[in-house]
Amino acid sequence: MAIILVRAASPGLSDAVRDIHHGSLQCSPSLPKRRPVPSPRRWMLCSLRYACLGLDPPRTSAVYSSLAVNPAGEAVVSSEQKVYDVVLKQAALLKRQLRTPVIGVRPQDMEMPRTGLKEAYHRCGDICEEYAKTFYLGTLLMTEERRRAIWAIYVWCRRTDELVDGPNANYITPTALDRWEKRLEDLFAGRPYDMLDAALSDTISRFPIDIQPFRDMIEGMRSDLKKARYKNFDELYMYCYYVAGTVGLMSVPVMGIAPESKATTESVYSAALALGIANQLTNILRDVGEDARRGRVYLPQDELAQAGLSDEDIFRGVVTNRWRKFMKQQITRARMFFEEAERGVTELSQASRWPVWASLLLYRQILDEIEANDYNNFTKRAYVGKGKKLLALPVAYGKSLLLPCSLRNSQNQN
Numbered sequence: 001m002a003i004i005l006v007r008a009a010s011p012g013l014s015d016a017v018r019d020i021h022h023g024s025l026q027c028s029p030s031l032p033k034r035r036p037v038p039s040p041r042r043w044m045l046c047s048l049r050y051a052c053l054g055l056d057p058p059r060t061s062a063v064y065s066s067l068a069v070n071p072a073g074e075a076v077v078s079s080e081q082k083v084y085d086v087v088l089k090q091a092a093l094l095k096r097q098l099r100t101p102v103i104g105v106r107p108q109d110m111e112m113p114r115t116g117l118k119e120a121y122h123r124c125g126d127i128c129e130e131y132a133k134t135f136y137l138g139t140l141l142m143t144e145e146r147r148r149a150i151w152a153i154y155v156w157c158r159r160t161d162e163l164v165d166g167p168n169a170n171y172i173t174p175t176a177l178d179r180w181e182k183r184l185e186d187l188f189a190g191r192p193y194d195m196l197d198a199a200l201s202d203t204i205s206r207f208p209i210d211i212q213p214f215r216d217m218i219e220g221m222r223s224d225l226k227k228a229r230y231k232n233f234d235e236l237y238m239y240c241y242y243v244a245g246t247v248g249l250m251s252v253p254v255m256g257i258a259p260e261s262k263a264t265t266e267s268v269y270s271a272a273l274a275l276g277i278a279n280q281l282t283n284i285l286r287d288v289g290e291d292a293r294r295g296r297v298y299l300p301q302d303e304l305a306q307a308g309l310s311d312e313d314i315f316r317g318v319v320t321n322r323w324r325k326f327m328k329q330q331i332t333r334a335r336m337f338f339e340e341a342e343r344g345v346t347e348l349s350q351a352s353r354w355p356v357w358a359s360l361l362l363y364r365q366i367l368d369e370i371e372a373n374d375y376n377n378f379t380k381r382a383y384v385g386k387g388k389k390l391l392a393l394p395v396a397y398g399k400s401l402l403l404p405c406s407l408r409n410s411q412n413q414n
């Protein structure tokens with residue numbers, strides 16, 4: 001049996017990789033079963049996305065409908081529908097837990113003095129500041145408890161990403177990810193392995209956070225280990241949910257919904273999911289050249305083919321009119337997800353809105369920079385300059401003062 005210790009020293013990100021590499025923890029991951037629930041709203045959204053892009057929705061893929069037919073003629077559930085089921089489940093859990101708060105493992109019950117916990121959160125804040133300075137600044141406006149919780153979640157996500165994207169990525173195996181998942185289960189059970197885990201363990205005892213988005217992020221890292229191509233947008237959507245949509249779902253219970261908001265919990269979760277998807281699509285469009293040099297093409301293969309492009313064009317890295325046209329479509333789609341997300345930000349509790357607006361505005365500007373670079377994302381990294389970054393902060397602050405959309409709409413109706 002594994003003995004789990006809370007380490008006294010403060011570990012860095014690379015320690016996490018080493019720990020799970022040398023650790024002896026095992027587990028058999030079990031993904032929750034998903035139920036196909038056709039939803040007219042999702043169907044409309046998906047078909048709209050295709051129509052606006054001027055793309056033919058491939059008949060063999062399930063992108064534009066909640067239920068579709070695969071090449072073998074079987075009915076399949078689209079990724080958007082599968083993920084929407086997760087959204088519904090998370091929203092239901094949040095509503096239930098807010099009605100009957102469960103007393104979890106409180107910090108005082110854990111075998112770590114309060115000063116240790118303080119130090120753990122402090123370290124999470126430092127890591128967050130080091131890796132995501134603007135976002136860290138935004139969190140400073142949040143209440144202390146929420147800010148620390150977001151730092152702890154950020155650090156867990158960053159460590160998870162670092163496993164497959166960091167300097168030791170070549171040594172990471174599916175077994176190592178299984179061990180990371182076992183560690184996750186342990187910290188959810190109040191048995192953190194190190195001090196950074198302890199901060200998250202404390203956070204999940206204070207906020208109604210579910211384990212599923214965390215498990216799903218690890219699943220995304222598993223897929224990164226074995227998959228370097230995406231047949232269509234349906235496959236890419238699932239990947240984006242795993243590695244980024246999950247972040248949105250993890251964050252909502254901490255950020256909180258404004259007490260005056262009239263929006264449904266599901267719609268706020270949907271917006272959070274959309275922001276994660278939008279960010280990840282943007283990240284993929286920014287990093288086309290960098291990813292290609294690692295042998296990875298995240299862009300949907302069928303859409304590349306429809307545009308008369310192939311992997312070879314990407315490896316060659318020459319900006320042609322075909323490429324520009326293709327990129328315009330991809331950018332349009334990413335912007336649609338940002339638009340969907342915008343509606344949800346205003347529904348968050350007032351103090352949480354600023355960092356989310358800031359990150360939305362800043363990340364979306366990367367798309368403008370790709371355009372400004374004449375779509376050369378092969379050799380030029382789209383980068384938002386300091387001036388524009390600084391300007392986004394007061395704009396985000398102004399937006400965070402607006403009343404929730406749901407309230408404005410209901411006032412207009414009265």
Ligand SMILES: CC(C)=CCC/C(C)=C/CC/C(C)=C/CC/C(C)=C/[C@@H]1[C@@H](COP(=O)(O)OP(=O)(O)O)[C@]1(C)CC/C=C(\C)CC/C=C(\C)CCC=C(C)C
Pocket residue numbers: 135150153154157158161165243244245247248249251252268269271272273275276279280283341342344345348355356359
């Ligand atoms: C305020 C805010 C943004 C809170 C989220 C904080 C948080 C917990 C972030 C974790 C991010 C993270 C480390 C994810 C791991 C996987 C990963 C790296 C995903 C990519 C992020 C960008 O990273 P970067 O540019 O550094 O990429 P490289 O590694 O260099 O390639 C992603 C593109 C995804 C990030 C996704 C989000 C930040 C989701 C944000 C959504 C919300 C906070 C929900 C807000 C609520 C509503 C209602 C809209």
Ligand SMILES: [Mn+2]
Pocket residue numbers: 283284287
């Ligand atoms: Mn990237």
